[in-house]
Amino acid sequence: MPVNISTYQPFNLSLHLADNALILGHRNSEWTGHGPILEQDIAISNIALDLVGQARNFYQYAAKLMNESSVDGKENITEDTLAYHRDAWDFKNCLLVEQTNGDWAKTILRQFFFSLYQFYLYEQLQNSKDSTIAAISEKALKEVTYHVKWSSEWVIRLGDGTNESHERILKALDDLWKFTEELFIPADYELEAANKHVGIDPSLLKSKWFQKVIEIFEEATIPIDNLSGLHSIGFYGKEGKHSEHLGYILAEMQFVQRAYPNCEW
C-alpha cells in the first residue's frame, strides 16, 4: 500500500542525511586542485568522495521509497532527481555544511565539527530498525572514522602550530561555533524517526561530542573558556531555512541539469 511520503520518517531522515553529506562533499570538492599541498588536496578530495558516496546511498534509498509510494506506480525518481531537481527550501542539510570554505583552518574546523557529529550519529544509526539506514550507517562509520582522525590531527597542528595558524583557527572558531548548536536540536522528522527507533534524538549526542571537542582543543591549545555559550541563530537548515550560501552552491552544482534537464554523459 502506498505510504504518505511527506510524513514517512525513513524518507525524511534519509534525505536529511543525504543532503548533509552532499553539500559538505561539494564544498570539499571546491578544494580539488587548490589544496595547500598535494597530499592534503588528495585527502580533502578523498573525503569529498566518501561524502558524495554516502549521499548517493541515502538518495538512492529515498528515491526507492518515493517510487514505491507513488499511487500509480509510475514515478521514476532517481538519486539525481533528488540532488539536482530540488531547490534550497527542499534541502534539509544543516547550516554548518553549507558555510563557505574560507581558509584551510575554516575548512578543517568545519570538517572536524561535522565528522565528529557524523561519527556519533552513525554509531547509533547502525542499530536503526530500518535495515537500509542501518547498513549505510555501518559502512559510512568506517569512512568517517578516518575523517575524524585526519581533521582532529589538523586542528591540533594548526592550533598548536605557528602564531598565524593559531590565530586562523581562532578566527575559524569564531565563524563556525554558532552553527554547531543546530546539529543537536532535533527537527520534527528526527524526533519522530527516533520514536519509531528508525533514527535517534541528536540532542543525546551533544555531551559526547562536546567532550571530544574539548579534549582536542586542549591539545591544540585552543582556549575553551568561551565555548559554553551556544546561542541560537534563529533558523535551521534542517527545516529548509538556509543561509544565503546554499543558493550559490546549488546554482553551480545543478546548472547542467537545470539547463539541459535529464542530460547524461
Add this chain to the structure above:
Amino acid sequence: MTITKNDIVKILSEVMDPEVPVLSIIDLGILRDVKIIDDRVEVIITPTYTGCPAMDMIQTNIRSVLEQNGFLNYKISTILSPAWTTDWMSEKGKEKLKSFGIAPPMPKQHICNPALFHEEEAIQCPLCQSYNTKMISRFGSTACKALYQCNDCHEPFDYFKCH
C-alpha cells in the same frame, strides 16, 4: 549441463579491480556470494568504500565476463551489510598486492574508536621490508590507500589501509 556456483566463481575470478589490477574481486572480498536458482545466476557484491568510483566499472566487467561465457540470465545485487573489511582480502591477494609494490593491510583493529587518535601501526615497506616507515598522508591515490615513506630506502609507497 548443470551450472554450479564454482563455475561462476571461476569465471568471476577474471574480474580485476581497475585501480589495483593485480587483485580480482575475489581476492578483495568484493564478491560476497553467488546464488543459482534454476538457470538464473545472482552475483552478490559489496562496495569497498561508499564512494568508490571503481564499483561501476566492476559491475560492467562482471556483466561482460558472464555474457562472454554465455550467461545471459543473471542479476547483480549490491549489499552494504556486513560492511566490507580488509579482513576479507585473501592471503594470496595480500601477497600479490605486496609484489605489486603496495603494502597490504594489517589485520583489522578497532578502527571505529576515536580514542585511537595517535596510535600508528608499523607498516612494512614493500620494497626493502623495513618497518622503519612513516605516514605521509592518511589518504592516498584512491580512497582505500594511505601514503607512506620508508625511512631506510626512502621510497614512497602506498599502503592499502585497514578498514
